[in-house]
Amino acid sequence: MRMKTHVRALVVGGGAVGTSIAYHLAKAGWDTMLLERDELTSGSTWHAAGLLPYFNMGYATSHIHDYSIRFYKTLEEETGLNPGFSVVGNLRMAQTQARMDEYELYASLAETVGIPHEWLTPADIADRYPLVRTDDLVGAILHPTDGYINPADVTMAMARGARQHGATIERRWQVDGYHWTGEHWDVTATRMVERGGNLVASDEQVTIHAEHVVTATGNHAQRTAQLLGIKTPAIVVEHQYIVTEPDPALVEWRKSNPQHPVLRDADAKWYVREERGGWILGPYEQNAPARFPFGVPDSFRADLFPLDLERIEQEYMSFIHRIPSSENAGLKDDFNGPICYTPDGNPLVGPAPGLRNMWLAEGFSFGITAAGGTGHYLAQMMTSGEAEIDMASLDPRRFGKWMTTEYAMRKNEEAYDHVYVLHHPDEERPACRPLKTAPCYDRMKARGAQFGCVNGWERPNYFGPLDAPDSFDHDSRSFRRGAWWGHAVTEAKAIREGVGMIDATAFTKHMLRGPGAAAFLDWFTTNKLPKVGRINLTYALTEAGTTRTEYTIVRLAEDTFYLVSAGAWQAYDSDFLAKAVNDKVNDFGPMWLDDCTGAHGVFALAGPRARDVLRDLIVAPDPTFALSNKGFPWLSARRIELGMVPVNAIRVAYTGELGWELHHPMEMQNHLFDRLMAAGEAHGLTLVGARAQNWLRQEKSYRAFGTELGRDATPLEAGLDRFVDLSKDFHGKAAMEETGIRSKCVTLLIDGPDDADPWGREALYAGDDRVGRLTSGGYSVAFGRSIGMGYVRPDLAVPGTPLQVRMQRALWEAEVTEDSPYDPTNARIRADG
Template sequence: MSLPNQADVVIIGGGVAGCSIAYHLTKIGITDVVLLERKQLTCGTTWHAAGLVGQLRATRNMTELAKYTAELFKGLEEETGQATGFKQNGSISLALNDERLEELKRGASMAKNFGLEVNVISTGEIAERYPELNVEDAVGGVFLPADGQVNPIDVTQAMAKGARSQGAKVLEGVTVTRILKEGGKAVGVVTDQGEIRADKVVICGGMWSRDLAARIGVNVPLHAAEHFYIVTEPMEKLKANLPVLRVPDECAYYKEDAGKLLLGCFEPVAKPWGMDGIPEDFSFDSLPEDFDHFEPILEAALNRYPPLAEAGISLFFNGPESFTPDDRYLLGETPEVDNLFVATGFNSIGIQSSGGVGKVLSEWIRDGHPPVDLSDVDIRRTTSFQSNKNYLHDRTVEGLGLLYAMHWPFYQYQTARDARRTALHDRITAQNACMGETAGWERPMWFAPAGVEAKMEYSYGRQNWFDYTGAECRAVRDAVGLFDQSSFHKFLLQGKDACKVLNRIAANEVDVPIGKMVYTQFLNERGGIESDLTVTRIAEDQYLIVTGGAVQTRDFTWLKRHIPDDAHAFLTDVTSGMPMIGLMGPNSRALLQDLTGADLSNEAFPFGSSQELELGYAKIRASRITFVGELGWEIYMPAEFATHVYDRVVEAGGAHGLKHAGYFALNACRVEKGYRHWGHDIADEDNPIEAGLSFAVAYEKEGGFIGRDAMMRARDQGTPARRLVQICMEEDGADAPLLYHEEPIYRDGVLVGSTTSGMWGHRLNKSLGMGYVRCDEGVTKDWLDSGIFEVEVAWQRHRAKVQFAPFYDPKMERVKS
């Protein structure tokens, strides 16, 4: 087949993801599709995948995508006539200790939110399902009957065949050398056989994706790592159709196939590969054996499944797979180049993700926006430094093993750390801070008292920092806490059209007097929340926009793409040059007045206002706002004055009870106060009415705003059927379960929703959370008050109080004191 000159969509890469996208594009009527594979389909990493098809993931939409994949595979052979080897033989995850069982039980409870069948089973039941498995030291596990396995090559060929039958062109032996970019948009590709112009381009190049994208300035942070498994010779005692078995405490998985057993691993210290680039001629290749590296896994497996000792090994395999810095794949339109999409970096779950990825990305290409909230895997969550080769190499050493490590709450990466520092880093660490990481930023999570090591000790219960964070929260309540919030991202929008442009993007009214702060959201055309932030008018033609630490690329891209080409408005990221300190608590006013000599009374400095003041030798911007629910100010300063301002604050703070506070305290306080966190409590599928944020929507403002029509329709429909609520567990003290996310919520024994976030509220001494609940007739106060609510945590239900208002300072008396 000859190379066409033009296509609607060009897909680069013929692995399982690329073929799935081609298949799904044709399913929705986009048939002018060209898929280009440099060698042969599946020849990169797909061909040697283990072919596990698991469905339970960490969040709702990731699980829905995996569920869809299993359903697709179930009928694909009948549809295309191409065998896939798919079978739903179920999967077992075995726990060797109580903490692992707690993790599995929490996941099992979460599965109920998704309608996914899951059973918590005893060691005896596991032994029945998996004969001769050694369960003497195990404590239990979970069984998912709808999980299964598939032949990766066959299922890829089936999707390619399905795509061809609907008109797509699948061309092998064509190497893409460069992506064509014009006017900030992808317009086609250059190959070793000529050019193809296209409206959309999709990179599905696996471990080649990073370098291909980098040629046109696009960041696709992933790195290859060696991945090991063995396949035995036929085993007489091996029962056919055994469930897929995972023993995460031994880093191992087992798959029976045609009388043989495949044993693979995700070892805790991995071996990155391809540091000098991936060879262009790499095709159906394997890497050198390293039996010493695999031997500890095999030794544990011989104890776990004794028949292995009698089996011969027919294959010792080592092949590369690509991993991302946070073990989540990369999906969506790139922030740097319009009309360029990616689906890559699958972290060894490419097969089980492929169907769902193909479906949602094809719809994204068609509609211009994701069909569901995909923030977990959206490539806009990454930042440019994360494509650094050294960073990727070092993080990959840890990342592969984390797939089977304990998924602790509040886990902090150990590798590729201590590089992205705030201007106050040395001052903060000198206070015995336990540092964590968000988007590469080193941030204080909690502060250890003198003589205590500032080190995380993980648990699903109260971790070692619990009491220290409690002391920080109480200091914020009773005196004043200092937060280094420099990792909050700051953008400057300037120009004579800045007000007009921003007022169109923001849902709230931002045409306000100079010095006024506005809390607002950026909405999409469907009314979903794309961003949650504050805007301060600092001049007639200038706005300071402040958003969270993990959404820098996403929010900057959203703003930039919605500035009209002919507008006199210019956007600059000023984060690095503008550190910020939060001073929060009832003594914050007196402390700042001592430092600045300014009148900070409610009359002179009302809530929601911002002023320039002098502090020490510096000129600062003080903004009266809070994310912890107390009287407080955010202090912005030039980076070169950061340590000077900090030193003056700390020197004067002793007289006012100043205490350093970390991000665990910040999170605990914001949950008590019911402040939403984008990516957890609100996202692009949630509208402000459902989220209880309609007070921040200026429905009638002149010129309207993006999403106004959708919001007007939602408002006119009356009481919403879905609402965000505040949750307080009724149990007290150590008996109260800790909430994290996706715990099922029941009303009168009926599943009505799930949690979105949770934390212990130290100011109230209660376990708290937030979550969405649903009632088709409308979620009203009477409906909440008239029901008995329970939250399920680790397979057990606990009574809870549920309400719309925050449990802490619901009347805003402390904030506005």
């Protein structure tokens, strides 16, 4: 039978991820083909341990894992093939209270997804699993419905299911080229043959015409990226695990007892599961190296790396400590294979940057766990325009063009090492930092700045003490109120009561100009366009009518617009905007788009005394008039001079106080910083970090992209009706209106524990019913209570509605407030002077 050469979707890669994608696309009715260069499962799938852990601190990834685990349990009935799923559960142990704090935060997130879990005491563990030593444990969390699976079997079951739904699977074809014709992809593939144990290219070639292409090439992600002309951080890291001979105590235990759950001693950095009367030990040790930064050699097939058992000696000894009987079991086998990683440990799932109809599914460090859910949600994105959950946290464009090979290697090694490191919500990982710094970085550091990293930029999170820096643990982090908390309180109060300055240089900034710019933006965004010299807040939507990007638009001239969006999403926004401009240039007229993020620094000056600081510095005939409501109204932009620096000043403040964003030439930033600090000295100017700003914006109910705003909710569900002009036509409008209101965004004041605030991952309850989830959390200096924002059932989004928030296993009282509970009339923002 001749090979097909025309398909709607071509999937490249025949591991667990690729076969799942082919299954779900075919099930959705798309004509689908899968190409595999070798045999199915011949990549990292074949040597995977097959674990299916629910545990994950990300909302989207938790959904993906949950879908996989439920989906795999249906495969045998559908396909007739047993995927080898051993539903033994998963016991994650804790040696410290901090580890239990991590589990409690995770558990609240898991509740929002509907993931079942149980809590065990050390006595419970000892009673159920007497081979496990428990005298130094604090407790554990048990997932009773997951376990482990045979990677080859589940892949073959999904492959059969894909064929049953009409997909074609071709083995021994290697893709050697991708060409976009403007309408479809021409994908060149070469027949691979085996000679002398090696896989080599033959003279037989074929060109496949595909409307969409998905790459799921695993260890070969670097080769794929080179063929596509893009950069990817997906690079493999070595992972060792060992298999023991039978443990006599375990063999005796199994005569009258079921299997142990998969055991994880997170503080010792390993997992263990039973294997034929013995144990499989998988450590995540320090100093595991990244390999093949420029691509896997052609000769590397189902191969392994040389062992380095000394590297995992500490983890092996801790395994014997936790399961003492294992000391009597000799080593039977050992593996050291490649696992693909990314700098943050999450896979790359979604559109390829700069390319049309090209989709990536690469960089899976937990590929078996994620395969089923990735296929499901990626197929939704491709066939319906968007997934039912927000997949932005996995989007390949979250890593910008500044990302290099060395950066990817070092960060991937760090991500591997951090698999079992405590996942603090206020964690800042140190590798490859500082890398991108604003000119005033050293000045802020000298004033106690403690930095976080956003899109590679160093951004102050808070400012520590200068009087006793050696006594302050600047690396302190916690699941409760860390050592930084008091400093953030001081900074937040400074803006509420006096004046503070925030470095907002990391903002993403674009300039769009040309005869077609106004008509394009009017179609592209939901709000009315501002007049010249004015600004507005607006949203671009997905095809599904949900929120794709938030923009502050400054109209500099009739045909010139300055667009500001979230700093963490520069490449994500730039790619989306550039594709839209290119698509519509013939409809609306000539336009020119420039990503000018690196050209402009930004200082946000805010607080009741912000005008006083600027008045002492502005160069104008009448400084008082120049900064008054008449001379500089709220939600307007003016070009002003501060000292010798030309500034595009925007009268807006993300903190909800009187304030300005001061957009300035990057090369003049240090001069401006020094002048602002000097002028601010008389007015008590305080440097403020991102954590205090995050609290302040919640007091004003300002939604943030990546938390309240995302691809799983419309602007109307987010409560942003005032920024949506329903009298005009705009992209995504019909889909938005058809979606209706499934849930509503609300702000809550919370009476939580004395030593903790919510982080924005917690479940919300009304009585015994789970009714929503928090997306942001923190502390309110204005109300002296914890605060949070999130989504609830529409009938509960009424001010005064009592709810409860799950924190530290307990339910704490909360109340839905009016939108913008602090200064709801915006009197402070509009203050004149």
